[in-house]
Amino acid sequence: MAEERSGARALLEVLQQEGVELVFGYPGGAVLPLYDELGRSSIRHVLVRQEQAAVHAASGYARVSGKTGVCFATSGPGATNLVTGIATAYMDSVPVVAFTGQVPTTMVGSDAFQETDITGITLPITKHNYLVNDVKDLPRIAKEAFYIASTGRPGPVLVDIPRDVALTPCQEAVPQEVELRGYKPTYQGHPGQIRALAQLLAEAKRPLIFVGGGVVASGAEELLRQLAEKIQIPVATSLTGLGAFPEDHPLSLGLIGLHGKPYANFAVKECDLLLGLGVRFDERVTGALQQFAPQAKIAHLDIDPAEIGKNVRVDLPLVGDLNCIIKELLPLLKPYDAAPWLARIKALRSSYPLIASPGGELQTPWVIERLGEMTRGRAIITTDVGQHQMFAALFYGYTEPRTFISSCGLGTMGYGLPAAIGAALARPDKQVWLVTGEGSLQMHMAELATAREQGLAIKILLFNNNCLGMVRQLQHDYYQGRYTAVKFSGNPDFVRLAECYGAAALRISKPEEVVPALAEAMQNDRLTLIECLVSEEEMVNTMAPPGEVIR
Amino acid sequence: MKRTLSVLVENRPGVLTRVAGLFSRRGYNIDSLAVGRTETPSLSRMTIVVDGDERIIEQVCKQLHKLIDVIKLSDITDEPHVDRELVLIKVNAEPAVRGEIMQIVDIFRARIVDIARNSLIIEATGDAGKIDAIENSLRPFGIREVVRTGKIAMLRGSKE
Numbered sequence: 001m002a003e004e005r006s007g008a009r010a011l012l013e014v015l016q017q018e019g020v021e022l023v024f025g026y027p028g029g030a031v032l033p034l035y036d037e038l039g040r041s042s043i044r045h046v047l048v049r050q051e052q053a054a055v056h057a058a059s060g061y062a063r064v065s066g067k068t069g070v071c072f073a074t075s076g077p078g079a080t081n082l083v084t085g086i087a088t089a090y091m092d093s094v095p096v097v098a099f100t101g102q103v104p105t106t107m108v109g110s111d112a113f114q115e116t117d118i119t120g121i122t123l124p125i126t127k128h129n130y131l132v133n134d135v136k137d138l139p140r141i142a143k144e145a146f147y148i149a150s151t152g153r154p155g156p157v158l159v160d161i162p163r164d165v166a167l168t169p170c171q172e173a174v175p176q177e178v179e180l181r182g183y184k185p186t187y188q189g190h191p192g193q194i195r196a197l198a199q200l201l202a203e204a205k206r207p208l209i210f211v212g213g214g215v216v217a218s219g220a221e222e223l224l225r226q227l228a229e230k231i232q233i234p235v236a237t238s239l240t241g242l243g244a245f246p247e248d249h250p251l252s253l254g255l256i257g258l259h260g261k262p263y264a265n266f267a268v269k270e271c272d273l274l275l276g277l278g279v280r281f282d283e284r285v286t287g288a289l290q291q292f293a294p295q296a297k298i299a300h301l302d303i304d305p306a307e308i309g310k311n312v313r314v315d316l317p318l319v320g321d322l323n324c325i326i327k328e329l330l331p332l333l334k335p336y337d338a339a340p341w342l343a344r345i346k347a348l349r350s351s352y353p354l355i356a357s358p359g360g361e362l363q364t365p366w367v368i369e370r371l372g373e374m375t376r377g378r379a380i381i382t383t384d385v386g387q388h389q390m391f392a393a394l395f396y397g398y399t400e401p402r403t404f405i406s407s408c409g410l411g412t413m414g415y416g417l418p419a420a421i422g423a424a425l426a427r428p429d430k431q432v433w434l435v436t437g438e439g440s441l442q443m444h445m446a447e448l449a450t451a452r453e454q455g456l457a458i459k460i461l462l463f464n465n466n467c468l469g470m471v472r473q474l475q476h477d478y479y480q481g482r483y484t485a486v487k488f489s490g491n492p493d494f495v496r497l498a499e500c501y502g503a504a505a506l507r508i509s510k511p512e513e514v515v516p517a518l519a520e521a522m523q524n525d526r527l528t529l530i531e532c533l534v535s536e537e538e539m540v541n542t543m544a545p546p547g548e549v550i551r
Numbered sequence: 552m553k554r555t556l557s558v559l560v561e562n563r564p565g566v567l568t569r570v571a572g573l574f575s576r577r578g579y580n581i582d583s584l585a586v587g588r589t590e591t592p593s594l595s596r597m598t599i600v601v602d603g604d605e606r607i608i609e610q611v612c613k614q615l616h617k618l619i620d621v622i623k624l625s626d627i628t629d630e631p632h633v634d635r636e637l638v639l640i641k642v643n644a645e646p647a648v649r650g651e652i653m654q655i656v657d658i659f660r661a662r663i664v665d666i667a668r669n670s671l672i673i674e675a676t677g678d679a680g681k682i683d684a685i686e687n688s689l690r691p692f693g694i695r696e697v698v699r700t701g702k703i704a705m706l707r708g709s710k711e
Contacts, residue, residue, distance in 0.1 A: 123569060124576050128619040131565075148619060182561060182622040306613035309606065 002173035007135040008033040008166040011099070012041050013174050014142035020070050022046060022061060022425055024054040026081075028074025030114060031101025033166035035072070046425065046454060049446035051078050053418035055085025055156075056444070059094045060422030063405050064380060066219070068095040068150045069422065075101045076114030079160070080121065084412055086156045087125040091409030092240055093213060095154035097145045104164040105133060119160050127155030135168040140175055147178040152185030153304040154217055185303060189320035189328060197275075197299055197316055198332035204273035204297075206341045207233045210256065213240030213408075214278015214302055220322040221245070221401045224277065227326050232338035234345050236264045238279050239408035243398035248377065253345070257285035258550065259390045259540050262352035265550055267345055268293050276300045278322055281311040282409070287543070287550035301325055354541070356395050358511045362534050364388060364463050365395045370514050371433065371461065372396040374522065379431040380405060380423050384416035384440030387469040390540045392435040414443030417460075421447060424456040431459065431522065438464040438491055448501035451527050459521045460498075460529040466491055467536040478545065487536075498529035509533040553582060554608050555634065555704050558597040558615060559623040562588055566620045570597065573618065579603060579611050583636075583701030594622070598634075598703045627706055634704035637676045639664075640686065643693035644671040652692060659685045670695060678702075 002010075011034060015023070024046045027035045038045055048054045051073040058069030069089075073082050079100040089096045103112040108131075119131045128148050130141045138161070145157040201207060215224055221244050228235050228251050235245045236253040245252055253264035268274065274296040279285070281300075286292040289312060299316040300308045308317040318325060356365035368391050371379075377399035383389040383406040398404050405423055407415040420434040441462055451458050468486040475483050498505035504526045508517045514532075521528040543550040560566050567586060574581045582600035589596045601611055608626065615621050644652050644666075652671060656663055661675035675685050679702060686697065 119565070120568070123572055180619060183619045304617070306610065306617050310610060 002171060004169045004171050006033065006037070006166065007132075007138045007161070007168050007170045008037040010135075010139045010170045010172070010174065011142050011161070011166070012037045012043070014139060014146070015043060015070065016041065017174055018068070018146045020068075023070045023072055024048055024057040024061070024422065025072030026051045026054055026074070026078060027072070028078045028101065028114070030075035030103055030163045031072055031078070031099075033163060034099060034101065034161065038072070046421070046450065048418065048450050050444070051081035052085045052414070053421075053444050053447045053450065055082050055089060055096060055098060056412075056415050056418035057422035058096045058098075059085065059089045059092075060382060060405050060419030061426045062094050062096055062422070063419075064402050064423040065426035066402065067426075068097055068146055071096065071098050073098065073100050074114065075103055075118070076116050078114075079118035080116055082158075083121060083125070086122055086158065088407050088410045088412040088415060089156040090125045090127070092407065093154050093217060094156065095149040096156040097149050098156065098158045100158065100160045101166070102131070102160045102162040105162045106164070108162060118158065122158050125156070126158050129158040129160070131160045132162065132165050135165050135170045136172050138165065138170060139172045143175055144178050144180060147180070148183065152183070153214075186305070186319050187303070187321040187324050189301070189318050189325035191328070193316065193318045194325060194328045195332060197318060198329060198334070200273055200297060200299060200316060201231065201275075202334045202336065204336060206271045206344070207273040207275060207336070208267055208271035208296070209233050209235045209275045209277060210238070210268070210279055211235055211241040211244045211277050212238040212279030215241060215244040215322055216401050217278065218303070218322045220277075220326055223323060223326040223330070225249075226330060227333075230330065231333050231335050232342060233275070234267060234342070236268065238282070238285055239393055239404075239406065241279065242393060242404040243401045246399040247397045248399055255393050257282075258287065258543055259394070260285075260543065261354050261394065262541070262543070263345075263348040263354075265543055266348045266352060269295070270344065271296045274298050276302075278302055280307045283311070286312060288548050291549040354394060362509055362511060362514070362532055364391045364532070364534050364538055366511065367461070367463075367514050367532055368392055368395040368435065371518055374515070374518050375431060375433070379403065379433050380427060382406065382416045382420040382423055382432065382434050384436040384443075385411045385413045385470075386437050386440060387473065387538060387540045388435050388437045388463045394541075413440040416440060417444050417447045417451070420458045421451050421454065421456060424451075424458050425454065432456075434458055434460045436460065436462055437469060438462060438466065438488065438494065439468045441494075445497075448498065448503065448527070452502045456527060457525045458527055460503075462494060462529055462531045463534050464491070464494060464531050465534045465536040465538065469536065469538060470540070472536060473539055476539070477542070494529065494531045501527070503527040503529050505529040505531070507531040507533065552604060552608070553600055553602050554626055554628045555632070555702065556597075556599040556601060556612065556615070557625050557627050557704060557706075558599060558621060559589070560595050560597060561620040561622065562593050562595040563620060566595065569618050569620060570599075570615065573614055574601075574611075577610070577614060579607060583699075585701040585703045598701070600702050627704060631707040632704050633707060634678055634702050635676050636679055636682050636702050637674070637700045638682045638686070639698045640673045640675070640689055640694060641670055641696040642673060642689045643669060643695060645669060648692055652689065655685070655688045659688070661685060
């Protein structure tokens with residue numbers, strides 16, 4: 001038993017015990033007991049402009065810091081506004097805990113004002129969720145929420161707290177340990193399987209490592225590097241895996257998949273052993289499954305057993321934490337004759353290069369390449385969703401983990417700006433760039449005010465083609481160029497708009513303006529927007545129509 | 552291929568929704584689902600009969616395992632086990648045919664549990680095959696209503 005205090009106070013104890021420094025949120029009637037205690041604590045609150053931004057910011061914060069992101073919202077519309085953000089975090093396995101206020105227990109189920117069944121709504125998009133019916137359970141549930149969100153395969157957890165529960169006196173102490181009989185993630189890999197993997201590697205002639213977000217989540221980047229270097233295996237990545245292996249490394253192939261680098265995709269075609277590390281073989285990576293890595297045996301290493309065999313046939317499954325597994329694997333490795341394979345990769349690289357050309361007009365890939373050079377691949381890049389996202393994935397050149405922050409799985413437009421806010425708060429020492437389009441930016445434009453309020457010197461690189469570029473590209477390629485609902489004809493003046501939000505802003509339209517503009521943005525310590533006027537004709541390299549064979 | 556899964560879960564509100572929701576959203580075919588409290592009040596046991604090929608069954612098991620409220624899961628199809636289903640059948644029964652119906656009831660070791668002017672309610676337990684058979688035998692008389700519990704199953708002997 002602890003000293004009696006309200007449920008809300010007990011919750012704040014849990015947050016403090018979990019080392020929470022920041023909460024993103026938006027208040028409302030049902031969540032006020034939590035806010036009242038939050039206001040009296042040392043935890044900083046970031047008031048956003050719409051609840052979805054609170055989850056996105058918490059998710060950006062979590063991805064950059066490696067800690068669990070926390071957000072608060074009220075019942076009803078506050079809670080439903082979280083939904084897209086929670087689904088975004090779920091698809092990219094980001095540890096986020098969302099606390100929502102709920103109408104009092106006596107009114108639950110009565111269609112009360114601002115009541116929604118948010119645990120029901122978020123059931124399929126959370127790792128787990130709770131409705132707290134009794135204050136006795138609140139300290140334990142809150143503690144479990146953090147444990148579940150951050151361990152095993154990370155993911156979002158939602159805790160719905162009725163107002164009266166938060167106000168009821170609570171005598172239960174915060175438990176020090178979490179004991180869940182139905183949740184025991186496997187960390188150690190099976191020794192026999194690890195030996196079998198070493199054997200597969202010893203027999204391979206053309207091995208290839210394919211890295212996903214799981215490597216970043218387990219913090220296995222350094223061990224990955226040792227693995228690749230020790231026997232000279234080239235490394236390709238998924239979107240979430242960008243930055244897990246430095247792209248300036250000679251063994252780096254970069255992004256594979258539908259919009260991936262051509263030479264990297266050809267390497268996948270030719271490899272005879274594909275080692276998937278913390279990936280889920282998404283359809284955007286594999287294309288038509290029967291033709292994915294057709295010559296390869298596939299070894300799949302992941303902490304989530306349900307991912308193994310879900311999409312691709314797997315020759316060697318290995319469940320566990322990548323850190324633990326690679327550590328065990330390293331001493332067992334025997335070198336293979338890498339020279340012919342690496343020579344082949346080199347040839348592929350020069351036959352199918354990916355080049356950003358300066359062109360006559362301003363071109364997005366070229367601008368992003370300049371940004372990569374000027375920040376030496378070490379800034380944190382958050383993106384929205386669309387063509388600019390793919391260009392940012394292909395042309396920046398990531399050298400550090402946790403620097404490419406993007407809605408990769410769900411593809412949520414509007415993610416970038418709030419995620420940049422979370423990122424900037426997580427790493428005040430780093431420059432944070434938002435690469436976005438005018439379609440995506442307008443989905444959460446109001447968060448410019450949040451960025452300014454928090455004094456964040458986020459740099460926004462806005463590619464404006466007055467058009468939904470990726471959708472237009474789909475209509476160009478698969479709908480015979482019938483363009484429907486993709487053209488914006490009434491966009492605001494983004495430079496003046498940014499200035500209204502207190503940002504420095506400039507507009508460029510020529511290649512020679514790029515470097516000076518980027519330099520200016522890098523020097524000032526203000527929220528800054530660079531609007532790049534680009535053509536709607538720009539196209540992202542596509543390897544295949546969705547679902548078809550990647551060639 | 553039908554498989555019988557025995558699933559030990561937390562006895563908490565919402566657990567059934569989590570399990571049922573998983574089946575619907577991932578497109579798995581559920582044949583039957585029966586759930587009830589176990590000898591330990593904090594635990595419930597679900598017996599789920601699911602239809603699918605080996606790969607689908609493997610995915611079903613793995614996805615069920617991911618649910619925090621699922622504690623233990625076993626595919627008992629190939630293990631020695633006892634399975635039963637209970638059915639209530641309301642069948643048309645004019646006095647002239649009652650004798651014939653009672654014979655069928657005897658053959659299946661079922662019971663008549665209610666009698667009305669023109670109908671009977673018959674209770675039968677057994678495996679799915681027997682339940683299907685009694686249902687088919689009574690069909691010519693005109694079945695008005697059928698309620699089935701879905702299969703429940705238990706491993707034989709002691710398995711420590």
